[in-house]
Amino acid sequence: MRVPGVYGRLCGKKLNPRLQTIYDTELPLVDCSEAFLGQESTLIDPSTPWWMEIGFGDGIHLRTQLQRNPHVHFLGVEVFRPGIAQCLKDLSQNARNQLHIFPHNVHLLMPRLPKTVIEKIFILFPDPWPKYRHHKRRLLQPEFLSQCWKVLKDEGKLIIASDVIPLIHWMQNNLLEHQGFQYVEGAYSSDPLEWPAWPCDLTLSTYGRKAVHKTYFIWKKCLKQMHV
């Protein structure tokens, strides 16, 4: 399979010395790259709850979820090195035990994950790529949805947030057309007048805090259509 590139602000940005030290000393303690890029991985025990956040930015949402859900293992995926370092700053030992970071392109990880092991996948404020010629860079392509379908447990959830109306419309269309997911709650249309209130258990990420009009939607894996 062709691995799509990572576009936009990138990993290459130089870190200030403090963040560089955090990155160099803390990341190796939670880095799960080898577990997934080497031989077949046994890191995930399907009898324990595993959640995943793709593109966690500086990790504000991820860290809150770690704190609120001490029984959950969290797989965080991000390529932006300053964000990874921020996320790892002053992390407690408990949180460190729960956290597994894959600091590379998510498209390298998805095919290596075992089937039906993840309970929830959070994708908060994915890059919108507004120009038509860049739509192919958007994350929730049909093939990516099939990969999410494969790794999610039965009835596992995709939790998505955005403030970009054309992107919301595009993502919801892709979810509908895929047929392997069923709407659960949140926005069902891209019309802001029909958006429900922001749920209090979904912590606002940094992009979420900046967004004036924003919404979320949750779809769950359904078994009616075998889509992989």
Ligand SMILES: C[S@@+](CC[C@H](N)C(=O)[O-])C[C@H]1O[C@@H](n2cnc3c(N)ncnc32)[C@H](O)[C@@H]1O
């Ligand atoms: C618009 S930002 C949102 C960050 C965060 N979720 C928030 O709401 O504040 C999108 C994030 O996704 C990350 N990202 C984009 N494509 C990615 C990929 N293929 N693999 C891993 N991370 C990716 C970017 O580095 C960026 O930090």
